[in-house]
Amino acid sequence: MDWTPSREDFNHYMLPNYNPQAVVPVRGEGSRLWDQDGEEYIDFAGGIAVNALGHCHPALVEALTTQGQQLWHLSNVYTNEPALRLARTLVESTFADKVFFSNSGGEANEAALKLARRYAHDKFGAHKDRIVSFRRSFHGRTWFTVSVGGQEKYTQGFGPVPGGIVHGEYNNLESARELVDANTCAIMVEPVQGEGGVTPGDPAFLAGLRQLADEYDALLIFDEVQCGVGRTGELYAYMGYGVTPDILTSAKALGGGFPIGAMLTTDKVAEVFVVGTHGSTYGGNPLACAVALAAVETIGRPDVLAGVAQRAEIFREELERINAKYDCFADIRGKGLLIGAEFNERYHEQGRATLAAAIKQGLMLLAAGPNVLRFAPSLIIPEDDIREGMAKLDAAIGTLDLTS
Template sequence: MSAPHAQVERADFDQFMVPNYAPAAFIPVRGQGSRVWDQSGRELVDFSGGIAVNVLGHCHPALVGALTEQASKLWHVSNVFTNEPTLRLAQKLVDATFAERVFFCNSGAEANEAAFKLARRVAHDRFGDEKYEIIAALNSFHGRTLFTVSVGGQAKYSDGFGPKIQGISHIPFNDLDALRAAISDRTCAVVLEPIQGEGGVLLAEQSFLQGARELCDAHNALLIFDEVQSGMGRSGELFAHTHFGVTPDILTSAKSLGGGFPIAAMLTTTDLAKHFSVGVHGTTYGGNPLACAVGCAVMDVVNTRETLDGVKARHQRFRTALERIGQQYGLFSEVRGLGLLIGCVLADAWKGKAKDVLVAAEKEALMVLQAGPDVVRFAPSLVIEEADIDEGLARFERAVVKLTSA
């Protein structure tokens, strides 16, 4: 008989953990669908989805089944060998996208790190040492490694760690003239999120992405789309860039790809992938059989017309209610986003108070997110039931009533 689990409480975080997070006062211990229970047994509706990760909610039977089946077969063999789940998931991703080759890793930051390294390697091999510059958007977010925070364009994440990676510049999102002025034959890549997630749930403009594609082609630069947050069905299509009809050279995916199990992927073409020859880049856990088995199950559920059309219908249900609540209580100036990545922009009187909205929602047993200080973000399960949407929105309205009448 196994020993009982030691009792833990929220105060233990402050005693034992590095203080780089400030988690909520309660500890979730169980989830089912779009409901979560904490240590005291309190039930919450989850509109946060683990920050756009829990694409099928909590403990979805297809994912639990895939994980437990694989757990009794093979956990890890390293990349000295390949394994069946890796090959199955790679084939599913290639069949469903523009890509011909896949590199697996563990997080969005690692997928972006691989993408940026590949872009520089391609330019180095084809054009020489001088072609290494990367252009990204201000207020973008691409991860927390030194390279990816340098590309991210947010000083609060990149300052204070010594010299930054050189050769990176930033332009305002959706400013095609600025991109045109910045790009040159020294540019190896332009990196964009089709929907800026952490930057405030901002949609790219069609003309901006199209223009970026044309400028990259004219300057022999690669177009990289970071779809870590916007991908895997969240927009109502498997990847958001297809809404715009613009195809990248490299695509990164993570978060929802594993539905809660850590996995990420960099997707590209055969012609570019050959520059990552044996030994040029690597990872210990990338392509792990457990992660890839779960990823296969996620793909099988998400990449269906039924699920993707359901995302669009749920978007409308959320938007209608949130626009009414925003107007009725003077809280939001705009509701924006695609699919089930929704951002509610706080009205002038509430600017900077997104965290207050989160706290008020939690008091009404609802989990929501923010995207910066001025945007309340919703990223629920793509298969969240209508009853959970309605109950969660009712709790959200109660929270707004208390907040705005205080």
């Protein structure tokens, strides 16, 4: 087909549930992208924490190319070597004994929630079905996961939400304590809230949730879809907190850009998912697993993980410099290379406007709500790219109209 699609064609052919920026990227390498007109951009967005090794990393390209010439898909009527290699690597690298593969973080979280309820049902009875989550959390877009997520805007207009789900205040252990009881089957939490504003969990809060789960025979689920696979400087964030969950979900950076999700758990919990209780047509796809294995092995190298903290310090240093110039941020927070810069009252709700202004300067970044700039770049982004990108952000903020 001799046709070059444009941004306007998105409005013509695709549902209006997204509102993408004006440019259409067509090529990427490392931490840089190029659009249809050949304009170059520095990428601080990372595909929303997905492109943890940047664009077209050689190890991932090689894994995809090699596997693409061997075997693409089987379904779970059979197993395959890439899935088994990846599962073994994840088990040997974490607390887990067993792994379930899916296509996305939302599906991994759906599986985790179903597993928690099935475990409680089989071990304690049908009454034990309460799920405790937290306001401003985000766990996916399936009906179950979006209901467990603590943001009403994502459930409005879709009818009654599933029952047995309650929400406490993030980083407030007493709030959680008021909700957890003998009928609780699971406590689900992001060690670092992403969509809710890039807020790191307080160590005492997460440790307290572990104690509550143990006290009431509930399962602790860590949603590490956004903060896992090197993002915080550990392979998974729970390792840095010293708090071990019963179930962990992973996606985004797990595939380095290729769609894949995973749910990790222990033998004790996994045994209730007998044949036929859950499944996924594409879960454990050989292509996805081959790329994910290359991503995990590369990200898990000590030099890559150690480099996260070094790069995060440069980001914070540059954000503080911008703040000193414009007095624009009320808070700069995060963990590793998942960083949020919250605008103060003077720059209230300038997040979307900043994204558009940054594009004009040659920079791609994210927002987390209307008031927080979110940075989730490649874990191996060069220092020069960080500083150049921050100069572009400086210029973009300088163009914002605060009078409208």
